[in-house]
Amino acid sequence: MALLNILHFPDPRLRTIAKPVTEFDEELKQFVSNMFETMYEAPGIGLAATQVDRHIRLLVLDVSDARNQPCCLINPEIIESDGEEEMDEGCLSVPGFYEKVRRADHIRVRAQNEDGEVKEFEAEGIEAVCIQHEMDHLEGKLFVDYLSNLKRNRIRSKLIKMQKQKTD
Numbered sequence: 001m002a003l004l005n006i007l008h009f010p011d012p013r014l015r016t017i018a019k020p021v022t023e024f025d026e027e028l029k030q031f032v033s034n035m036f037e038t039m040y041e042a043p044g045i046g047l048a049a050t051q052v053d054r055h056i057r058l059l060v061l062d063v064s065d066a067r068n069q070p071c072c073l074i075n076p077e078i079i080e081s082d083g084e085e086e087m088d089e090g091c092l093s094v095p096g097f098y099e100k101v102r103r104a105d106h107i108r109v110r111a112q113n114e115d116g117e118v119k120e121f122e123a124e125g126i127e128a129v130c131i132q133h134e135m136d137h138l139e140g141k142l143f144v145d146y147l148s149n150l151k152r153n154r155i156r157s158k159l160i161k162m163q164k165q166k167t168d
């Protein structure tokens with residue numbers, strides 16, 4: 001297993017639109033286990049492949065308190081959504097910032113697992129929010145895109161400053 005490098009906003013690679021996964025081979029399973037290791041180590045509740053500069057439609061999450069319910073969604077689709085809720089969101093690609101975002105609070109999802117098997121399930125609350133957030137990454141979208149320009153620009157300049165300090 002290996003830890004993967006997480007890209008930080010405003011890295012333009014985070015704007016890449018991910019391609020569908022078509023090969024469910026050993027290499028993919030190895031990548032999934034590296035994704036889990038990277039997410040747990042960070043620590044975070046979700047991670048999309050886009051964030052580690054691999055542009056395929058794959059994400060991992062674990063919203064359980066005990067951190068023992070790993071879930072990998074490949075080629076995920078939201079087939080139904082309703083309700084609305086507003087939650088504080090953060091992102092491993094936008095470290096240190098938390099802002100309210102409005103999303104559907106109940107969704108029905110269809111996705112494949114590491115073996116390519118299709119599953120369908122319902123999610124609500126934080127799990128629904130996390131899936132929508134990670135699926136946005138696959139479209140090159142970040143939670144800061146839902147904020148005002150003023151807020152987003154403020155976050156951008158703070159992160160650029162932090163990255164400069166790290167490399168100086």
Ligand code: NI
Nearest residue numbers: 090091092093
């Ligand atoms: Ni994120």
